[in-house]
């Protein structure tokens with residue numbers, strides 16, 4: 030299994046790039062944001078539990094998120110590898126992922142980060158909010174809160190993966206195709 034973590038701030042383009050990478054490398058794409066939104070839309074028990082956090086731009090508690098993530102992974106026992114998009118977002122989630130993957134004889138092969146300036150990303154999200162219907166993309170204050178969550182809770186993962194020699198950063202500014210090429214160069218070298 031080649032498991033890859035796609036890393037980056039909100040709006041960095043993880044979802045867009047995941048669509049290309051999953052085809053190219055035959056990976057199973059798991060987006061925690063997409064799974065949460067699906068549950069919100071369908072008003073499931075999980076959806077009810079995560080709504081208040083998501084609407085505010087806060088992270089959903091680790092326990093709930095990790096339980097959901099492991100259920101998603103278990104749906105694909107024969108996968109070639111998983112492309113994680115939006116998980117892990119905290120050190121505790123990264124540890125839970127490492128423990129789980131080790132228990133099935135696997136590991137994270139690499140974390141690939143899309144880098145971009147905050148101001149460009151905030152503008153991108155506000156633009157996306159005009160058409161996506163996502164409540165968390167329509168209000169600048171909620172967007173700023175997501176960046177604060179990122180800086181406090183998610184940014185420490187850079188050091189976590191650097192310590193394992195698994196962190197690779199690419200420039201996230203350019204055309205979609207240019208960025209796919211940059212990400213592919215990292216993955217091809219693994």
Ligand SMILES: Nc1ncnc2c1ncn2[C@@H]1O[C@H](COP(=O)(O)OP(=O)(O)O)[C@@H](O)[C@H]1O
Pocket residue numbers: 038039040061062063065082083084086087088089090091094114115116117118119122165175
């Ligand atoms: N790994 C996670 N841990 C906690 N909350 C998460 C996680 N992944 C997604 N969420 C929740 O879902 C929301 C949207 O996720 P996502 O679409 O990945 O966001 P973004 O576009 O901000 O990167 C987050 O703001 C958060 O509330």
